[in-house]
Amino acid sequence: MSHSFAVPSPTPTPAAPSGIALLQVRKDYGQATVLHSVDLSLKPGELVCLLGPSGCGKTTALRCLAGLEDVTSGSVLIDGQDVSGIPVNKRDIGMVFQAYSLFPHMTVQKNVEFGLRMRKISASVRRQRVAESLELVGLSGFDDRFAAQLSGGQQQRVALARALVTRPRALLLDEPLSALDAKVRVRLREQIRAIVTDLGITTVFVTHDQEEALAISDRVAVMNQGRIEQFDTPQEIYRHPVSAFVADFVGISNKLPGLIEDDQHVLVHGQSIPVAKMGNAKVGQAVTAFVRPEHLRILRAGENIGPALDGVVISSGFLGSLRRTLVRLAAPKSEIAVQHEASEEFLPGDRVVVSVLPVPVAVGA
Amino acid sequence: MSRVATPPQKWLRRVILWGVTLIFLIPLFAMTEFTLRSPGGGYSFEHWLALGEIGDSRQYRVLANGLSNSAVLSGLTLVLVLGVFAPTIIWVHLRFPKFERILDLLTVLPIAIPAIALVVGFAPIYRLLGKSLGSGEWTLFLAYGVLVLPFTYRAIMADLQGMDARVLSEAARSLGATWFAVFTRVLIPGLRRGLLSASLLTIAIVMGEFTVSSLLSRTTFQTGLLQISQTNPFIAVLVSLLSLIIMFVLLATVSGAGSRIRNSKVRTPSAKEKSYVA
Numbered sequence: 058m059s060h061s062f063a064v065p066s067p068t069p070t071p072a073a074p075s076g077i078a079l080l081q082v083r084k085d086y087g088q089a090t091v092l093h094s095v096d097l098s099l100k101p102g103e104l105v106c107l108l109g110p111s112g113c114g115k116t117t118a119l120r121c122l123a124g125l126e127d128v129t130s131g132s133v134l135i136d137g138q139d140v141s142g143i144p145v146n147k148r149d150i151g152m153v154f155q156a157y158s159l160f161p162h163m164t165v166q167k168n169v170e171f172g173l174r175m176r177k178i179s180a181s182v183r184r185q186r187v188a189e190s191l192e193l194v195g196l197s198g199f200d201d202r203f204a205a206q207l208s209g210g211q212q213q214r215v216a217l218a219r220a221l222v223t224r225p226r227a228l229l230l231d232e233p234l235s236a237l238d239a240k241v242r243v244r245l246r247e248q249i250r251a252i253v254t255d256l257g258i259t260t261v262f263v264t265h266d267q268e269e270a271l272a273i274s275d276r277v278a279v280m281n282q283g284r285i286e287q288f289d290t291p292q293e294i295y296r297h298p299v300s301a302f303v304a305d306f307v308g309i310s311n312k313l314p315g316l317i318e319d320d321q322h323v324l325v326h327g328q329s330i331p332v333a334k335m336g337n338a339k340v341g342q343a344v345t346a347f348v349r350p351e352h353l354r355i356l357r358a359g360e361n362i363g364p365a366l367d368g369v370v371i372s373s374g375f376l377g378s379l380r381r382t383l384v385r386l387a388a389p390k391s392e393i394a395v396q397h398e399a400s401e402e403f404l405p406g407d408r409v410v411v412s413v414l415p416v417p418v419a420v421g422a
Numbered sequence: 423m424s425r426v427a428t429p430p431q432k433w434l435r436r437v438i439l440w441g442v443t444l445i446f447l448i449p450l451f452a453m454t455e456f457t458l459r460s461p462g463g464g465y466s467f468e469h470w471l472a473l474g475e476i477g478d479s480r481q482y483r484v485l486a487n488g489l490s491n492s493a494v495l496s497g498l499t500l501v502l503v504l505g506v507f508a509p510t511i512i513w514v515h516l517r518f519p520k521f522e523r524i525l526d527l528l529t530v531l532p533i534a535i536p537a538i539a540l541v542v543g544f545a546p547i548y549r550l551l552g553k554s555l556g557s558g559e560w561t562l563f564l565a566y567g568v569l570v571l572p573f574t575y576r577a578i579m580a581d582l583q584g585m586d587a588r589v590l591s592e593a594a595r596s597l598g599a600t601w602f603a604v605f606t607r608v609l610i611p612g613l614r615r616g617l618l619s620a621s622l623l624t625i626a627i628v629m630g631e632f633t634v635s636s637l638l639s640r641t642t643f644q645t646g647l648l649q650i651s652q653t654n655p656f657i658a659v660l661v662s663l664l665s666l667i668i669m670f671v672l673l674a675t676v677s678g679a680g681s682r683i684r685n686s687k688v689r690t691p692s693a694k695e696k697s698y699v700a
Contacts, residue, residue: 123596125592125595125596144595145592145595145596146595146596146597146598146599146600147598149598150596151596151597152592152593152596154589154592154593156586156589158586158589158590158592158593160590160593160594160608160612161585161612162611162612162614171594171597171599171607172597172598175597175598175599175600175603176598216593219597220596220597223597223598229596
């Protein structure tokens, strides 16, 4: 029996191409609005992560998609069909929850075939499809176990098999890895990515872990306070964050004071830097520029040419092929992180100068 | 600074265990000894042999009637608990969690209010009920439903919270299950220990209830026992002893069944299985 995460062959018949969308979806709980007219459209077979801090509305958006919450206004589309008024058990979706959700009184076999039983599929077909699904998640031979006899990672893999066995139109994953330890998380997320890619199933994955989101998604929707701040590929989200929130939430950003120079540039310590998205900022306005550590250049004092910030090295950490050095600036008085080649070594107390590379940055008030 | 509590010494644990055991066993031994006393002096099985006559003897009719009434009442109260209370408790837990606190408070009332005070409230209701349903003993099951509510609610709720019923029902719904299927295939089997405990508690409370039935002038097992004890205390004590033993056995059976359910589902994975762990 293979224990690798490679998808075995033959695999279950891939689900028919599907796409899902939230159109102007609003969700209120009493006076509180949790989702503000959210628009989200997934291409068939795409894996999209909803990423954001706790309370940003990502799980609510997923639950609206699933039908576990009614939308206050707007529409939910699956395969082009408006399913807003259709109950969850008729939406033909597969879902994996954050909490272990296997039925404790049932064996793995009974758990996985539950959805097929609900669809009145014959026993012989059920057996075959359960075997295929368990093989898909690398748990063949575990049919007679109960949930309590499985590890957390195995339980989530059974939950995944159970969600996929019905060949749903969409797969919804609500922080399925958050209860697992770091090593298992990485392995399981790779397995999930491999399986959904192979089956071509449209997938929404909710997480608050930016590394997880960037690693497995085709596209990431960064959410904040019930709104989608940016919906783009992981590379674009990281390289060209369109808002201060995205720049601050995804990856590490240094906050440097700047002045809006024109409708495309911000002046940061005498350097004109392109702006990814200007938003409401006006020419001459004081703003904060969010600069990635790798978009800064560090040199020893006296080596620089052109405008730069003077500072003293606080510490320098080895990251393999790279180093991250923390510098205390003379003016403005703040600390910034600079990422550079591991071969360039700086010691605490070294006097350095830091300049900003002309890479588009996000700005905020 | 907080102190880490240390477990009691082994000898102290044994003393406590034996102390508690004796507290339970001494009255049982005393009751047994009493039932073996012969009116003429010495010991015999005379009263135990007379037990067979309870069904036929005119002398014991009130006890037989009380026993059968209490059995019927246990059944009816069980129907009320399993057919009405349990689904309501589950439904509130799943769909209206904000009402759980109110339900929690309401179910404490039958404990907080003394039974004698409850009867003052029951009496006018039973006068009204008597006009439409008659004054048969079986109508007491409505009052008993109120009395058992605090215990059955907690037995069911503990299981509901332990099994994370909300997530399980959402998982089942996402897999295509109707609410009926969620109840019958997921929740009820998952709650069987809680339901079993609730059922046992219901039977124990109904069989042991005296105040309400006595004040409402109904014949039940306990009122029958009281009447018999005035003419034949040996039989009264003997029947009480047997009912206690039966309840202990039932309790032990339920507890043992619960442990077996838990143990059958928890097993340490073998080294080979651990290699699969993702």
